Amino acid sequence: MLEVKDLHSGYGRIDVLKGIGLEVHAGEVVALIGSNGAGKTTLLRALSGVQPVSGGEIRFLGQRIDKLAPHKRVGLGITQSPEGRQIFGPLSVADNLRLGAYLRKDDGIEADRERVYAMFPILKDKRDQQASGLSGGQQQMLAIGRALMGQPKLLLLDEPSLGLSPILVDQILDAVVAMRSSGITILLVEQNAAAALEIADRGYVIETGRIVHAGPAAELLTDPKVKAAYLGLD
């Protein structure tokens, strides 16, 4: 579904991605793990088109998309719940979700909003409130819900568990599993590597802009090097 080949990107003269290659197949949950500054967020932003790339290719459903504008990629079915939530603070919860479906013209928008409310009931209770008044966990749910409103084929989740309590992390990860079973392919970026690999099919480990390990999630979970570096185990 998604093929990335030799992708380069950077900020000014500093290269952040130094030839990333990865694949995501339809129906998978793929985890991308790595430490702070490894290039995880830069990669997701490059996939969405909000971070310029200096080389390499991105193909989605067989089509080159690395030159497409961000809104064209959303139209093709790639949406993202960005790092740090990035909700629309002055707008209501309901409007945030409506804007997630900004490009859609079909009449299933209302039903999809109800589906998001069913997944995160707290959002329904607060639907008329300003999004800036939500707690961190609720904002995270809103960011994920907003990305779902775009009817993604491929959902990019950037650090959905960052700064959340363990109970909320479980709730978010359960939601990811539920999304996968409803047919959405997911590329999940996480610093919480153990949690991410537990729900993922496959995983990639990224270090200073390069993929250094790849494999089935269960194998990465038991790989001694990965364990030592990212899982905090010996």
Added chain:
Amino acid sequence: MSELLQFLISGLTVGAVYALVALGFTLVYHAADVVNFAQGEFVMLGGMVTVFAYAAGVPLPLAALLAVIVAVVVGLLLYWLAIAPARGASAVSLIIITIGASILLRGAAQIVFDKQFHKLPAFSGDAPIHLFGAVIQPQSLWVLGGAALVVLTLYYVMERTLIGKAVVATAANRLAARLVGVNVATVMALAFGGSAAIGAIAGILITPITLTSYDVGTLLALKGFAAAMLGGMGNPLGAVIGGLFLGLLESFGAGYVSSTYKDAIAFIVILAVLFVAPQGLVGRRKVERV
């Protein structure tokens, strides 16, 4: 008493025009993060195009419509030719670009039109209305009513339509707006077009009272900017309040102190806002969540 009422009405009338100019500033600042000092030229274009089209025999309503269209086209060209290519430039560079554009527009207007002052007939006659000893020109009611209509329309668009919400969303978080599929360039072009229309309407409404010429834009831009600052830059409600307040200050200042210093009041307001309340009357300090 009648004197007070007189100053109040003339203050509100001119204040409504400042409010519209401030609203234009706010809209562009909100959506595109640009302080557009060519805002006053839209007001000039509104008045001048209407005057010349009307003089050429076009009926007044059509002449006014034509003026709004011309201003919108100029606003879009300003965005596409001057602002869009400079994406990523610093705020100061963008301000200098808009000042340059405003000088260009003024120069072009001087050539296309002329250097004379021009007047339009009042929309519904010159017979003054007497109210509690004060004299109201019917055109004042047109200005106030027209401004109110513009404000309500803008409010409706921003609060109730998807494209309006996209503008608010772009202002609130540009990255997230792009990620949900908002074409940010379209939103910015819309903001420039919209602010040009608002400015042109202000120019058309006020010309029967204050006259117009190729260079009325400069002072109006500065006063509208003062009003926008007074209300808290980027806050539409604040822009309206700031505009009306500035109009009243000028009117009462001219009436009770000295009309010599009428134009100085706007600049005193800018300085006072910068020293005392940089966030404006209505605006809040920006709180960054970390």
